[in-house]
Amino acid sequence: MTEITLEMVKQRAEADARTYGYYLNPDPKFLQSLLEGLKRNEERYGYPSCPCRLASGKFEIDRDIICPCDYRDPDVAEFGACYCALYVRKDLYEGKTEVKPVPERRPLEKQSKAYNAATTASEAKPATPTKEEAKPSGSKPKLWYCKQCGYVVFRDEPPYTCPICKAKKEMFAEIKTRIDFT
Amino acid sequence: MQFSKVSGQKRQHKVILYALSTCAWCRMTKQFLEDNNVEFEYVYVDLCEEEDKQKIRDHIQSKGGPLSYPTIIVDDNMIITGFRTDKIREALGL
Structure with missing residues (x-):
């Protein structure tokens, strides 16, 4: 596996900020600390989950908090910064508005899973894990489409907002038609 | 659970900090307490055993806090x- 460098983490964040018209946190020390956190999470979990949230270490459970998280867009729109404040709006970047802590938008039910995920994981370990067992119980990925722009995603649940057109979760509908790929 | 202790001259309150080792806001909070000479104990939740x-979680929720x-x-x-420096100042009389 290639080594994850701080520079890679930074470049990825910068590219993403550019794409979406955001800026990275203007405080160099604070930014450095966030990037180091992302790097650390990518090293220990295999994906860069939010440095300011407790991750479970299980991809399916943490998917919504992998940076850029599902909650970034609505948080930047409402508070000017995402939860960890890696991504900020122009006025905060320029120092015209103060960067303040952002309240947690992620549902409690999802947060709670980080506290017992490993217990479930360690129980499942001895047996050879099949595809079914690897997933959190009670959920199965489905195809969802955004009724506003047509974006399609394969997940247990639709995203918090559409990453393309920013429509809310409620705008997503399940695609129930059976698609035969053969 | 292994708490780390930071000594300080302000000891009139028992202060516990639950933090994440990767979190920049947690780091600022810890720094703020240190700069203000507050004695406190902290633990990095992400480095804890599942049981801890x-x-x-139960401790935080029993006090009505979000996770x-x-x-x-x-x-x-x-x-x-x-x-929240304003709230910390108020609670600790800084």
Whole structure:
């Protein structure tokens, strides 16, 4: 596996900020600390989950908090910064508005899973894990489409907002038609 | 659960900080307490064993706090979520 460098983490964040018209946190020390956190999470979990949230270490459970998280867009729109404040709006970047802590938008039910995920994981370990067992119980990925722009995603649940057109979760509908790929 | 202790001259309150080792806001909070010479104990929740994580969750929720970090618990009755210097000052009389 290639080594994850701080520079890679930074470049990825910068590219993403550019794409979406955001800026990275203007405080160099604070930014450095966030990037180091992302790097650390990518090293220990295999994906860069939010440095300011407790991750479970299980991809399916943490998917919504992998940076850029599902909650970034609505948080930047409402508070000017995402939860960890890696991504900020122009006025905060320029120092015209103060960067303040952002309240947690992620549902409690999802947060709670980080506290017992490993217990479930360690129980499942001895047996050879099949595809079914690897997933959190009670959920199965489905195809969802955004009724506003047509974006399609394969997940247990639709995203918090559409990453393309920013429509809310409620705008997503399940695609129930059976698609035969053969 | 292994708490790390930071010594300080302000000891009139029992201050517990629950933090994440990767979180920049947690780092600021810890720094703020240190800069203000507050004596406190902290633990990095992400580095804890599962059993301890659950104890921490129960502790935070029993005080009515959300599962957000940093979380400060003062004298085991007051809870401050996030890097809120105004609230920390008020609670600790800084």
